[in-house]
Amino acid sequence: MTDIASLRPLAAVLVPALAIVAIVASHRRPNVREGWTILAAVTTFALVASMVPATFAGDAYVTDLGAFVPGVEFALRADALGMLFGLLASFLWVITSFYSIGYMRGLAEHAQTRYFASFAASVSAAVGVAFASNLLVLFVFYELLTVATYPLVTHDETAEARAAGRKYLAYTFGGGVAVLAGTVLVYWLTGTVTFAPGGIEALSSSDPTAARAGFALLAGGFGVKAALMPVHSWLPDAMVAPTPVSGLLHAVAVVKSGVFGIARVVLDVYGPATVADLGVGLPLAAVAAFTLLAASVIALRQDNLKRRLAYSTVSQLSYIVLGLGVGAFGGAQAALLGGLLHIPAHAFMKLTLFFCAGVIHVETHTDDISDMAGIGKRMPLTMAAFAVAAAGMAGIPLVAGFVSKFYLLIGTVNAGQLVFTAALLVSGVLNIAYFWPIVYQAFFEGEAADGHDRKPLIENPLGGRYAVAADGGGHGAANGRGDASVSDVRARTSDPAEESEERADADGEYAVDRYPSDHTRPGETVARRDGEVESAEHAAEEPAHDEDADEVHHGGPPAGGWERRGWLGEESTWFMLAPILTAVAGSVVIGLVPSAVAFLGLVERIVSAAVATGVVG
């Protein structure tokens, strides 16, 4: 294992960082701006990919920028584990860039420059996380990643998005503090925080209590971004972000940076042997097992597609953490292998799923699963990809998820931890339980027969008596008529719009916005929402209000049912369809011929390095 001094790791971090400047500078010319995004994405991927051969040869490219603080070099090192994450993030950025363009333009979103700049910053930080050569540098990029993602979470600028952003910052910075404390503790114990395959040697001989505390702080801190329960709840809320963000960042880059941090801690800071000695692997695996079961159960009950996917992410991330926790037991390398391989496997599959959700949103403004009956007719290609990826999630063979889960199962059996084996199997069943209804509804159910019939009863308690207000001109009309609703309307209108918005913001209580949809007339809702930030999305929805008062919040099929579209991309633009197909193809390739893709080789190399040194040390 030799280190090759090279600027390539640094360049991989800097290219997206420089792209930020270029993107901001060309903010007046969207086509040029998107060109920069694509160029940076491709360049970054090429740079990372160019380092793969050396990694397989057992070498690592290193950029050393000198001492950061005494005893800690600010160095970037592209070792096998770093390559695994770096390759994944940079490759999926290319795909997501195209998708983003289609998505953002499809919805005519505001603040696209900020969006693309933040996206580039996030990827830069993610690659930095991948190539960090020690805990402190990892922490640096980990925090920068938090900062860079925040504008994306809050992108909508609604009260709901701001609340989600606040929650996101509070959770992840809280985790960051724990990571920092753990880093300081490790540094204090050993005088170094540099990653070493098989762990930092001095840690195995240091004070066990302090070492355990350090592990708890580090794993707990990274666990926030890895969405381990009970610190997962920022993730479903962050789904308010645009879908490409949910896809790349909240299924791949950000959450995986947490998982990646735990992997670094287990493999390169403590080392599997020390983790086993300290007995901290089991609690970690137990938390992960609880999370993956509980999150699957919660996912069953989510009607919003993106929230269901979010809870699925929470659950799937814990597979990886479980693998890392169990892998510390003797003879359970298979679990490590499975856990690490699940990083790319889950990334490809979940990206597909999120992309599908995004296309559905752009094309039909449908967000809830209950409105998706028969949508397979409208978007055949999308829903087919969705079905394949969902099958992979559940661990059905020939898709990526099967391979990693297979290794995980073997690992848990080898480790003698049959409880975890059972948890994995149960979770697999639950996966099917929450994905199958979506696929079933899309292809095998007609929209007319679906549960839409119940909604008018619930939402229009007075039987359409106020239908006249639904055109949005409710105030004037109601006052003029002077019927029973006047006082009600006045009570509302006398509230200055600003004030009510202010109150909602202060409490972060976005439910206020939703409240009228259940109990008052849709026209009110429109008026209030207009007081809010008018996103293009809402503007686009408005024409529908006049025709069908039921459709204020939900998409769902148009009055005549879904129109049928062909299988050759008539359902949307290729800007979005091509990335979906690429991602789903990726997950199938990993499932069919895992050894042909770089990831399995990388994972094997990581595990053998960590375990071999661990045994010797």
Added chain:
Amino acid sequence: MIDLLLTRYNYVAVVLLLGIGAYMIIESTNLVKKVVGLNIFQTGIFLFFITSAYRVGGSPPVLTNEGPYVSPLPHVLILTAIVVGVSLTAVALALIVRIHAEYGTLDEDVLREVRANE
């Protein structure tokens, strides 16, 4: 105890001055009286320094006098400190003049009310 107070009356004076000064700064609502309190407080400290210079039978530290001398250093220091104190008082009074011109009152409580309504 009584004896101690009688022989160390300088220190008693110091404590009294400090106490009176601090009380005036905190308790008086009149801004000018606060500044007066500040001066009394500082005078206490000056007295403390000068007291430390005293020695039994010492004469003023002038070369024509016979020794032993009292320590000249604290006297010099306090001369400086007095100058500082005078400048402080000047600045404080200038500020008070401005406050009075602006708000028409020197009473802290009234001032607070006036400013709350601003």
Added chain:
Amino acid sequence: MSDLLPLLVASPILAAVAVLALGYKFERVGWPIAALASLVQVGLAGTVAARVYGSGRTVTYELGGFRPPFGIELVVDGLSAAVAALVAVVALGVLAYARRAGPRSIAFYTQYLLLVAGLSGMSITGDMFNLYVFLEITGLAAYALVASGDSGRAAVGALKYLIIGTVGASLFLLGIGYAFVATGTLNMADLSVRLAEVGYDATLVRASFALVVAGLAVKTALFPLHTWQPEAYASAPDSVSAFISALVSTVSAYAIARVIFSVFTVDFFAAVPAARTAVLTLAGVSIIAGSALAVMQTEVKRMLAYSSVSQFGLVVAGFALANQAGVVGGTVHLVGHGLMKGGLFLAAGALAAVAGARTVDEYDGLAARAPVLSGAFAVLALAMVGVPPAVGFVGKWYIALGAFEARAWPIAVVILASTLLTLAYFARLVERMYFRRPAAGTAPAGAAVADGGSDRPAGLSVGMVAVVVVVAILAVALGSLVAEFEQLMQPTLDTLLQL
């Protein structure tokens, strides 16, 4: 070369006199003279710092040729060189900003130069009474500067500052008196030896420490002795708040470190652990209470002022830990905070000039109207929160490491939690700036990019924006230089910590 030391104090005083003398004849002479003096100051401080760091030794100068401990001595070591350089650089930056932002009276430039003289004097003196005199010069200039705002509010704020500040300085003087009575000397180096001879358990010595630290803590504005500070910062003109917030408390905190290490020495802490515990507690409470109060403010400048209360808790905690990492961290954060907080006040002032935004609510949607300033403000805020690799993070890393090494677990927890506390008050500003639309009516029609375009508002100059941006860049860039700075500091640290 050591002849340069008195010039550090004398040159701004002479320039102040020159401004005053010429000012009544030629009204526009103030800024050029002040700028020249500031440039000279930067040159002097830079030369002295280069000399100190280059040779690794302290530079001393005997005033008037009287040999210490009888005469007054000027001493520059690694710590004071850093502070003196900070004073010079910040002064120059503020002056560049103040050219457009004002105040532009002759009185302002005079007071400004006197303040520079006082601050430089505080950072390089080696004599306790001399420190008191410079403390009062600094104070006087600062009171007058705060009052240079037009409003009556500024005068009230200044008077409050004056009364509390004077009480603090008087306590400090009383503490010096105790030490003087105990030892008969005022020279710092001499005091450290004599105090040890008297014995650290003597009541006189302990009382002296308590009074000196309490007096300086008032000037540093540690909770609960901070009450003068928010109103003074909030009511002063923007340039002045930036200048004072960046330097006056900073140099007072430096004085605390100087007193702890050069006068009472680490042996005192070893002999009287209660003293160290007391200072650490004061610092810890300050961190938490300052942040909590900052969150509750509606006025941006008051919020920044309370933030200072919290951040100086961090600095003093670093010094009170009294180990290598703690002192390096304290120094780094002292300098870093000076830059960042000065920059934040300048940015707040510039944003007020662009959009009239002075309260938290008025920051809604500012990013769209002043992208450059908002960006700089956000960067500085994040640096202050301690997002790596900015200088705010590096200081915090060292201080946390120092707390771990000293096994001071409660303070370690507080230091780490301070990240979240700081985040609590800065995040809401940044959120408002970027993710809210301004309330209807406040935004002038078509007010596009206000700080980068050609149609600038009258109150804003390129220089103002440039200064803010440069500070933001510095806040990030300095973080990477800290490792080398520690190397340069090493000889000083060895002396201070008696390693």
